[in-house]
Amino acid sequence: MKFSIKQTQLYKFLNYCNEYNLEKTILDCGAGGANPPLYIFEKSGYKTYGIEISDSQLEKARNFSNQAGINLNISKGDMRKLSFEDQSLSYIYSYNSIFHMSKNDIQKSINEIKRVLKPGGLCCLNFLSLEDEGVGTGKELGNNEFLQMERGEEVIHSYFNIDEAESFFSDMKIIYKENRIIERLYEGKKIKQGYIDYILEKSK
Structure with missing residues (x-):
């Protein structure tokens, strides 16, 4: 079966998770698509959970799971109101997803992630930076919140300066931060993308 993960930074997050002596439970907030990254965690022995707000992306993830003969436990859901108990999961990530909403809703989502995360647990988040074209x-x-076209649909993109997002998780420990600027070809056109990646630990 063909599998290709474009979010290669999640391999880094997997390595960090493997270093922690916590129950191997992980949640992906924005888990849909034809190549769900939860697959790399499932193959590493994690009990996986995922939520996805888009019906079309959810269907793609379910098709992948059926073809692979696995259950990634991906269901319809909204990261602004997670249907998980307090302090119930060891690891959570939202990669290339959380910035598709207003900054007020991002704050709500991060508060939910912190609520669900176990003490000493890790989360991985990334944000669009002001370096993005x-x-x-x-x-x-x-x-710096804009309604823009993406793959034929209108979606929100919120952009942040280098330290701005840290107000959302000032009560957490930053264990990894990277400011990435990428220039690549997309549909024959050179584009410039800017991201700020975080791996964070919840206080014990």
């Missing part, structure tokens, strides 16, 4: 395009909704 998308800043300023589309309809402005708020402070």
Whole structure:
């Protein structure tokens, strides 16, 4: 079966998770798509859970699971209101997903992630930076928040300066941070993307 993960930074997160002596439970907030990254955690012995708000992306993930003969436990859900008990999961990530909402909703989502995460657990989040070429395009909704076209659909993109997002998780320990600027070809056109990646530990 063909499997290709584009979010290679999640391999780094997997390595960090493997170093911690916690129950191997993990949640992906934004888990849909034809190549769900939860697969690499399932293959490493983790009990996986995923939520996805898009019906089409959820269907793609379910098709993958059926073809692979596995159950990644991906269901319809909204990261602004997680249906998990307090302090119930060891590891959580939202990669290339959480910035598709307003900054107010991002705050709600991160509060939910912190609620569900076990003490000493890890989460991995990434944000669009002001280095990204998308800043300023589309309809402005708020402070560096824009409604933009992506794959034929209107979606929100929120952009952050280098330290701005840290106000959301000032009560957590930053154990990894990377400011990435990528130039690549997309549909024959050179584009510039900017991301700020975090791996964070919840206080014990």
